[in-house]
Amino acid sequence: MAEYRRRGGNDDLPRPTAKRLQRPSWRDTRLVVGVLLMLVATVGGATAMRHYDSSVEVLQAAHTLVPGQRIDSDDVRTVKVRVDGAAKIYFSGADAAPDGEVLREVRPGELLPRSAVGDGSQVQVSTVALPVDAAQSATLVRGSIVDVWVSTKAKSSTGQESYEAPQRIILRALVAQVPQQSGGLSVSSGQGAVHVLVPEAKVAAVLAAVNQGAKVNLVPAAGSPLKGS
Missing domain, CATH: 3.90.1210 (Type Iii Antifreeze Protein Isoform Hplc 12)
Structure with missing residues (x-):
C-alpha cells in the first residue's frame, strides 16, 4: 500500500531574516539631499532677514x-x-x-x-548764574525746568531789611548747571550759583534784579527732572 506523507505545521513556511541597521553614508542620496535642503533654508532665512531688516x-x-x-x-x-x-x-x-x-x-x-x-x-538764550539757597539747588539737576521768581528789596524807614512780594519773571527756564554741594549753608554767586538759560529778552531784567540784591527763588515746574527722581 502506498504511503502518503501529509505536509503540515509551520516548518515549511519561509522565515524573514532580520536586517541590521546600517550607518548612513555620504553615498546615500537621501542624506545628501536632506543636508543640502537644510543649508539652503538656513542661508535663505538669513538673507531674507537682512533684506527685510529696515533698522x-x-x-x-x-x-x-x-x-x-x-x-x-x-x-x-x-x-x-x-x-x-x-x-x-x-x-x-x-x-x-x-x-x-x-x-x-x-x-x-x-x-x-x-x-x-x-x-x-541761532541760539536765543544766554546762561545766567543765579544765587539761590543751597536747599533749592540741592534738589535740581542739569535739565531741570524751573520758574524764576524774584523778590526785590523794599524801602524801609526803620533800616530793617525787607522784600517786596515775589514776582515770576521767567516761565519754564532750563537749568544748565548746578553747583557742587560742599556742605555750606548757602551759595552766593558765581561758581556756587545755579546756571539757568534765560531768553535774550529777559537777560537785562534778571541781571538788574540780581545786582540790586533781590532774592531769587527757582520753583521746579510740574514734571521737571529732579535729583533722585
Whole structure:
C-alpha cells in the first residue's frame, strides 16, 4: 500500500531574516539631499532677514543737551531704530559728533534730530548764574525746568531789611548747571550759583534784579527732572 506523507505545521513556511541597521553614508542620496535642503533654508532665512531688516543706526543723547552746548563723543551714543526716513531726520550713527551747537533742549535717550544742531548764532538764550539757597539747588539737576521768581528789596524807614512780594519773571527756564554741594549753608554767586538759560529778552531784567540784591527763588515746574527722581 502506498504511503502518503501529509505536509503540515509551520516548518515549511519561509522565515524573514532580520536586517541590521546600517550607518548612513555620504553615498546615500537621501542624506545628501536632506543636508543640502537644510543649508539652503538656513542661508535663505538669513538673507531674507537682512533684506527685510529696515533698522538703521542713529545718534541718541546720553544725557541732557542744552542750547549753546557743543557736542562731543561722550554726549551721544549709537542705537538701532526702525523709523521711516530716520537717516534724513536724525544724525547717523556712522557720523562723528555733529559739528555745531545745540539749538534746543534734547532730553536723555532722545534721538538727536538734525534740526536740533546748528550755528551758534541761532541760539536765543544766554546762561545766567543765579544765587539761590543751597536747599533749592540741592534738589535740581542739569535739565531741570524751573520758574524764576524774584523778590526785590523794599524801602524801609526803620533800616530793617525787607522784600517786596515775589514776582515770576521767567516761565519754564532750563537749568544748565548746578553747583557742587560742599556742605555750606548757602551759595552766593558765581561758581556756587545755579546756571539757568534765560531768553535774550529777559537777560537785562534778571541781571538788574540780581545786582540790586533781590532774592531769587527757582520753583521746579510740574514734571521737571529732579535729583533722585
